[in-house]
Amino acid sequence: DIVMTQSPLSLPVTPGEPASISCRSSQSLLHSDGYTYLDWYLQRPGQSPQLLIYFGSTRASGVPDRFSGSGSGTDFTLKISRVEADDVGVYYCMQALQAVSFGGGTKVEIK
Amino acid sequence: QVQLQESGPGLVKPSETLSLTCSVSGYPIISGSYWGWIRQPPGNRLEWIGTIDHSERTDYNPSLTSRVTISVDTSKDQLSLRMGSLTAADTAIYYCARASGGTRGIFDIWGQGTMVTVSS
16 A cells, blocks of 8 residues: 655645645655656645645646646655645645555645 | 535444435536545545446445445436445545546545434
């Protein structure tokens, strides 16, 4: 089983400042087809998760460009260039290389 | 606009079988794509249950496969989840979602979720 580990668990942020979330997988998420099967989701309070990033770095339709995904192999990062109040919630990374599994989540809140 | 709506009993007794339905609108299931079930126990991380395509090819979480069946009804544009031998650990919000990546995730559209409590 591929285990996904996120850090930090909680991230207090100041509006307008950048933020960064780390996700590590227990094995490489690079498939032989050349794709990296790593997604990022945001779950706002009381809402369903929303897709932000797939293939590690491709923004989903309608996602603001202040969100960016990077990384390769086993280490990945989600960055928010300038945090807005609407960005609060829990962020999850998810791998789909072998079955599907999610990280434990990072709760982003405004300071 | 594609929309998904889960429905089912809010309360189920231990050892019984859960049956949930996800109604899809704005996109005929027979057109293609894959569809998944994901759940979220209170205060816990998201857990993938399984994925199905319009031809009923399925892929299940190995930890749940012995208790789970996912099916589709293309005539009704619905997918269903059946989970047996329920325990309190199955208490969770259950979501259906479209998997644009097929068996590779990319859950781009989600239902609002339905809360299921397992209790006597």
